[in-house]
Amino acid sequence: MSLRRLLNWLAALLVLKVTIVVVLKYRDYLPPNFDSDFLQGRESYFFDSYQWAFYPHIAAGPLTLILGLLLINDRVRLRFPKAHRVMGRVQILLVLFVVAPSGFWMAYRAAAGPAAGLGFGLLAFATGLFAFLGWRTAVRRRFAEHRRWMERCFAALCSTVVLRLIAGLANVARVDAAWVDVFAAWGSWLLPLAAFELFRVVRVQSLIQSCVVPRSERASDSDQCSTIPALHPHPGGTSTERNDRLGLRSPPGYRPIHR
Ligand code: HEM
Secondary structure, three states, rough: OHHHHHHHHHHHHHHHHHHHHHHHHHHHHHOOOOOOOOOOOHHHHHHHHHHHHHHHHHHHHHHHHHHHHOOOHHHHHHHHHHHHHHHHHHHHHHHHHHHHHHHHHOOOOOOOOHHHHHHOOOOOOHHHHHHEEEEHOOOOOOOOHHHHHHHHHHHHHOHHHHHHHHHHHHHHHOOHHHHHHHHHHHHHHHHHHHHHHHHHHHHHHHHHHHHHHHHHHHOOOHHHHHHHHHHHHOOOOHHHHHHHHHOOOOOOOOOOOOO
16 A cells, blocks of 8 residues: 555544544534533523524534545545535535535634634635535536545535644643634644645646656656546546646646547
8 A cells, every 4th residue: 555545544534533523522512511612601692593503514514524535535436426426516515505604604603712713714715615616617527627626625624623633732732822722723724725735736746757757767667657647537638638727837848648
């Protein structure tokens, strides 16, 4: 198993584990226990509009994480293309019409105050935007872009996992300052998104570089170059068109292998 696959599996297991831990906490919410960590101090407004955002949010949130795991998995997509399309539609609807708007509403009452609320509000907006662009590019059959937007959407949804990791780390380090919660509200989505963009650029650059080196001088003859057109093995478009959509700039000397 390659290091990349191993890391993917570990990340998926982490997402699953956190999702299970989050759902196990729902016994505090059904019925609402106002002595629990999250609901403490919310009794005065919970039964107004808050509950109408809160319950749909906590019902749909874990579903979007599980669906996200299945949707970004290449094997699942290639083996079950119909299921991918159905799950994708459900995911877009859940994100656009449930998780993002309810998160936006709840951001107004963020426990850590307005600075954290602004972070959550922008997260809701960004997640909805990514889902919308993911849907639009899929409909237009621009699959490489579709994939990028949906990966960004999933990275944003994983903010819920990163948020809990940051809280756990702060706990272990015994940092109990107010700024930690504000940092978590922003860092939980900006950090995974930045990591995603960085990883994507480095990966694309290294693939392109390895293709500029003549085949006879490459360390291995496994022909990595052929993976550039195949970065997104969805049907649709020639390899060159797909690379254009990926934003790949071919350096001088680069000749696409599959046409
Ligand atoms: C668009 C992405 C999301 C946004 C903007 C968002 C926003 C929020 C906000 C503002 C709160 C209240 C925080 C506070 O008052 O301090 C919250 C709570 C919560 N969210 Fe989300 N959220 C998102 C995604 C998710 C996902 C994917 C899950 C899946 C597990 C989830 C599960 C929860 C749960 C269970 C709570 C209640 C607190 C807890 O039990 O820890 N959220 N969310």
